[in-house]
Amino acid sequence: GAVVSQHPSRVICKSGTSVKIECRSLDFQATTMFWYRQFPKQSLMLMATSNEGSKATYEQGVEKDKFLINHASLTLSTLTVTSAHPEDSSFYICGGGQGISYNEQFFGPGTRLTVL
Amino acid sequence: DAKTTQPTSMDCAEGRAANLPCNHSTISGNEYVYWYRQIHSQGPQYIIHGLKNNETNEMASLIITEDRKSSTLILPHATLRDTAVYYCIVRVGNDMRFGAGTRLTVKP
Numbered sequence: 001g002a003v004v005s006q007h008p009s010r011v012i013c014k015s016g017t018s019v020k021i022e023c024r025s026l027d028f029q030a031t032t033m034f035w036y037r038q039f040p041k042q043s044l045m046l047m048a049t050s051n052e053g054s055k056a057t058y059e060q061g062v063e064k065d066k067f068l069i070n071h072a073s074l075t076l077s078t079l080t081v082t083s084a085h086p087e088d089s090s091f092y093i094c095g096g097g098q099g100i101s102y103n104e105q106f107f108g109p110g111t112r113l114t115v116l
Numbered sequence: 117d118a119k120t121t122q123p124t125s126m127d128c129a130e131g132r133a134a135n136l137p138c139n140h141s142t143i144s145g146n147e148y149v150y151w152y153r154q155i156h157s158q159g160p161q162y163i164i165h166g167l168k169n170n171e172t173n174e175m176a177s178l179i180i181t182e183d184r185k186s187s188t189l190i191l192p193h194a195t196l197r198d199t200a201v202y203y204c205i206v207r208v209g210n211d212m213r214f215g216a217g218t219r220l221t222v223k224p
Contacts, residue, residue, distance in 0.1 A: 049211065
C-alpha cells in the first residue's frame with residue numbers, strides 16, 4: 001500500500017502553546033486528506049476532511065479555530081493545534097486518498113501529543 | 117449513515133483461521149465495506165474492501181452475504197502479529213468513520 005508519514009511522532013508541549021503536525025503522502029497524490037483523533041482505549045474520531053487547495057470541512061463539535069488544517073499541496077497537509085490544553089492530549093492520525101473517488105485510504109503512523 | 121456492529125473481542129489460536137463478523141444491516145446499494153486493523157499505538161492498516169462479491173488478497177478474505185447485511189473477514193492462518201483491533205467500516209461518500217471494532221487476540 002501507499003505510504004503516509006507524520007511528523008513529529010511524539011510531541012510534548014506546555015499548555016497555551018501551538019503545535020503543528022505534518023502529514024505527507026510519500027508515493028501518491030492525496031487529493032483528500034483526513035484528520036482523526038484517538039483517545040486511550042477509544043476508536044478513531046474523524047475531525048475534519050480537506051481537499052487540496054480547499055478549506056477543510058470540520059465535524060460537528062470540532063473547533064475550526066482551534067484545529068487549523070492546511071492542505072496546500074497534493075502531498076502535504078498540516079494540523080495546527082492552537083493554544084493547546086491538557087484535554088487536547090491525544091493520538092492524532094492523518095489519512096489520505098488518491099483521486100476524488102478513491103478506493104483505499106492510507107493512514108500515517110500517528111502523532112502522540114501530550115500537553116502539560 | 118450505515119453503521120456497523122462488531123463483537124467487542126475475540127480470541128483465536130495461532131495457526132487457525134480467524135473469522136471476524138460484522139453486521140451492517142442498513143447498508144445502501146452503493147456503499148462499500150472496508151476492513152482496517154490497528155496494532156497498538158500505530159495508524160490503521162488497510163486490509164481489504166468489497167461491494168457485493170467476495171474478495172481475497174494476500175492478507176485476508178472478505179465474505180459478504182447476498183443481502184449485504186453482514187460480512188466476515190477471514191484471516192486464514194492467524195499469527196501472533198495479527199493481534200490488533202479490527203474495524204469494519206461502511207464507507208459513506210468519501211468519509212471513513214470508525215466504530216469500536218473487534219479486539220482480536222491471537223494466542224500461542
